[in-house]
Amino acid sequence: MNVLQIAYYTVLRNIRDWKLFLLLIGAPFVFYLICANITTNVNHGINSQKFKIAYLDTDSGPIGQQFERFLQTQEILTAFDIQKADSLDAGNQMVKGGKIEALIYIKKDFSQSLKQGKKANIEIYSNKSISATRLLVEGFINTVNASSAIPKIAGDINVTEVSRGIQQIAISPTGKTFTDSDKSSFIGLLEMLSYGALLGCLTVINIIKKNTLLRFNISPINDLNYVSGQFLGNYLTLCPSSGLFIAFTYFIWGSAMQGSILIIILTFLVFTVIITALGMIVGYLTKKTGLGALISVCLNALLSGAAFVWMLGTARGFMNWLVFFSPQYYVYLIVTDTLFDGFTSRIQASLISLAMAATALTVVTLFLGRRKAI
Amino acid sequence: MLVEVRNLVKRYKDVLAVDNVSLAIEEGEILGLLGPNGAGKTTTINAMIGLTKADSGEIVIFGKNFKDHELEIKRDLGVVPQDIAIFEDLTAYENLSYFGKLYGLKGSLLKDRVEEALEFTGLLDKKKQYPKKFSNGMKRRLNIACALVHHPKLIIMDEPTVGIDPQSRSHIIQSIKKLTKMGSTIIYISHYMEEIEGICTRIVIMDHGRVIAKGTKEELKAQMTSDERVVVELSTANYTLIDNIKKLAGVKDAYVNGNELTVISQKNSKNLKGIIDQVSESSVIMSLNVEQPSLETVFLTLTGRSLRD
Numbered sequence: 201m202n203v204l205q206i207a208y209y210t211v212l213r214n215i216r217d218w219k220l221f222l223l224l225i226g227a228p229f230v231f232y233l234i235c236a237n238i239t240t241n242v243n244h245g246i247n248s249q250k251f252k253i254a255y256l257d258t259d260s261g262p263i264g265q266q267f268e269r270f271l272q273t274q275e276i277l278t279a280f281d282i283q284k285a286d287s288l289d290a291g292n293q294m295v296k297g298g299k300i301e302a303l304i305y306i307k308k309d310f311s312q313s314l315k316q317g318k319k320a321n322i323e324i325y326s327n328k329s330i331s332a333t334r335l336l337v338e339g340f341i342n343t344v345n346a347s348s349a350i351p352k353i354a355g356d357i358n359v360t361e362v363s364r365g366i367q368q369i370a371i372s373p374t375g376k377t378f379t380d381s382d383k384s385s386f387i388g389l390l391e392m393l394s395y396g397a398l399l400g401c402l403t404v405i406n407i408i409k410k411n412t413l414l415r416f417n418i419s420p421i422n423d424l425n426y427v428s429g430q431f432l433g434n435y436l437t438l439c440p441s442s443g444l445f446i447a448f449t450y451f452i453w454g455s456a457m458q459g460s461i462l463i464i465i466l467t468f469l470v471f472t473v474i475i476t477a478l479g480m481i482v483g484y485l486t487k488k489t490g491l492g493a494l495i496s497v498c499l500n501a502l503l504s505g506a507a508f509v510w511m512l513g514t515a516r517g518f519m520n521w522l523v524f525f526s527p528q529y530y531v532y533l534i535v536t537d538t539l540f541d542g543f544t545s546r547i548q549a550s551l552i553s554l555a556m557a558a559t560a561l562t563v564v565t566l567f568l569g570r571r572k573a574i
Numbered sequence: 575m576l577v578e579v580r581n582l583v584k585r586y587k588d589v590l591a592v593d594n595v596s597l598a599i600e601e602g603e604i605l606g607l608l609g610p611n612g613a614g615k616t617t618t619i620n621a622m623i624g625l626t627k628a629d630s631g632e633i634v635i636f637g638k639n640f641k642d643h644e645l646e647i648k649r650d651l652g653v654v655p656q657d658i659a660i661f662e663d664l665t666a667y668e669n670l671s672y673f674g675k676l677y678g679l680k681g682s683l684l685k686d687r688v689e690e691a692l693e694f695t696g697l698l699d700k701k702k703q704y705p706k707k708f709s710n711g712m713k714r715r716l717n718i719a720c721a722l723v724h725h726p727k728l729i730i731m732d733e734p735t736v737g738i739d740p741q742s743r744s745h746i747i748q749s750i751k752k753l754t755k756m757g758s759t760i761i762y763i764s765h766y767m768e769e770i771e772g773i774c775t776r777i778v779i780m781d782h783g784r785v786i787a788k789g790t791k792e793e794l795k796a797q798m799t800s801d802e803r804v805v806v807e808l809s810t811a812n813y814t815l816i817d818n819i820k821k822l823a824g825v826k827d828a829y830v831n832g833n834e835l836t837v838i839s840q841k842n843s844k845n846l847k848g849i850i851d852q853v854s855e856s857s858v859i860m861s862l863n864v865e866q867p868s869l870e871t872v873f874l875t876l877t878g879r880s881l882r883d
Contacts, residue, residue: 415673
């Protein structure tokens with residue numbers, strides 16, 4: 201008898217235990233529906249409508265050119281929607297018509313006047329007496345002032361670049377993150393999925409308690425085949441539950457998805473291996489229904505809890521340390537980084553961590569199962 | 575010899591569970607294994623089916639050493655465990671299919687064997703039902719069917735009729751008798767002495783991990799120098815009889831319990847006529863029973879305790 205046949209009968213038995221199956225598939229499904237209503241969709245960052253401005257450079261000198269390049273920097277473009285006006289009249293018409301908030305006008309010979317040490321103005325035409333555009337221009341002027349001062353002290357500066365002295369750390373490269381309610385839904389769903397460990401635990405204990413293990417021990421079947429078949433059967437039983445989570449991720453948060461769905465599918469497949477193995481290990485070690493179920497539930501609550509407090513940024517002490525042993529933590533990192541075009545290196549590292557944990561736990565499961573069978 | 579167990583020893587910490595046991599079973603034989611709880615029967619059987627590793631000794635089944643050919647030997651073993659070992663969430667048919675596949679059966683052969691095993695145990699009409707809806711007797715029959723589905727050369731039955739109704743018990747006994755007629759070799763463990771007497775061609779009695787007697791039931795009974803026992807039912811209690819009865823040749827003891835007079839004599843003392851004459855003088859005999867030494871007596875004499883102790 202091969203592994204697949206044992207897996208088939210294991211799945212058949214699992215799904216016929218309708219109470220357990222309902223607990224593992226039905227309950228998460230209802231929970232997913234509730235979460236789908238709770239979740240407020242992802243946080244796309246602070247709603248920052250861009251200022252629409254235009255500029256007209258009639259100077260054609262070096263300072264005017266530098267100003268144009270300054271306006272095209274990424275940082276300026278995140279806050280301002282900038283266009284070039286064809287003429288002063290056209291620019292003013294745009295201001296009056298409300299198409300832009302302000303027009304920045306650089307007069308002819310602006311660079312020349314500055315070189316000669318004369319006063320030179322940059323004019324802002326706006327319907328408002330106070331405009332944020334002024335801050336933009338002021339930022340440029342300050343940079344120009346610095347650039348004219350630095351050569352005097354034998355320094356050098358390129359005013360078209362933003363200052364390198366300011367370090368910006370990207371928490372979410374695209375500005376999209378989970379809201380707190382999303383995080384709660386995510387960890388709730390992940391915890392429901394983690395309770396799949398109960399399946400592995402209870403099937404192992406049931407087969408020992410109900411004496412059917414004896415049938416396998418006295419039959420001419422390789423121990424490893426038997427344990428592998430049982431493992432595969434439990435794993436396949438939990439896959440629909442994982443599938444629900446993947447579907448939820450795709451349909452509820454998927455609108456924000458930047459990365460590949462395949463990474464998410466792979467993550468959940470590996471995660472399902474981990475929870476199947478964890479459950480079976482607890483089953484082999486406890487061999488008691490109540491104790492096994494209690495340990496499975498507590499273990500998953502602890503690991504999910506560690507991931508959750510880390511998500512909320514409130515992990516301290518033991519939890520801060522435990523989170524590195526939490527598969528749920530790695531799943532969260534992979535899913536959010538995949539959804540929101542996060543750090544590829546972090547996705548890779550997390551996937552490798554999950555794969556290593558899955559391999560180690562599978563080996564322990566097969567070893568324990570084999571030993572118990574003997 | 576189909577099975578040979580030589581000098582088997584198994585120790586659990588300080589307890590010597592099996593002490594130098596040797597057994598031999600010929601093909602077609604039904605060997606009854608008798609013994610009180612803790613006698614070492616199950617440990618001996620467990621060593622024979624690979625559930626326990628013996629400390630020393632040798633087990634040769636089908637002419638092959640068990641240690642070296644375990645999987646090969648297991649293919650032709652059928653075991654009916656004492657505790658019911660079936661999946662309650664698989665139908666009777668699926669249970670047999672599953673266990674049949676464990677022994678390498680497949681395709682039409684598997685289907686035929688499953689149907690055959692179900693028919694043999696009288697469960698063919700229940701093949702699509704789940705065992706959780708079965709009576710205890712039906713579960714026991716399915717438990718037996720699971721062991722027979724692959725046509726094993728050697729069948730080991732450990733208390734297959736424990737805790738079931740008389741109808742199911744009778745069905746199982748009839749099935750085992752059918753198996754014996756078909757030439758199966760069976761090792762049968764039971765607490766029911768009448769089952770052992772009715773089914774087995776040879777009996778081994780174990781106690782304290784040792785084989786204390788073996789042979790056919792006739793041989794075992796003949797080994798006993800047991801006393802003869804005559805029980806007379808009287809119309810009324812009569813204690814005056816006892817002194818006269820005790821004077822008869824060969825009588826070792828006599829006592830009255832209610833209306834019942836029991837006389838214990840040496841074997842072959844031929845004093846039955848004397849007892850009847852003595853009793854008839856002062857009482858009316860309602861019934862009279864001469865008890866032969868039974869297997870139970872043999873067991874009791876050898877082990878000093880009842881089988882169910």
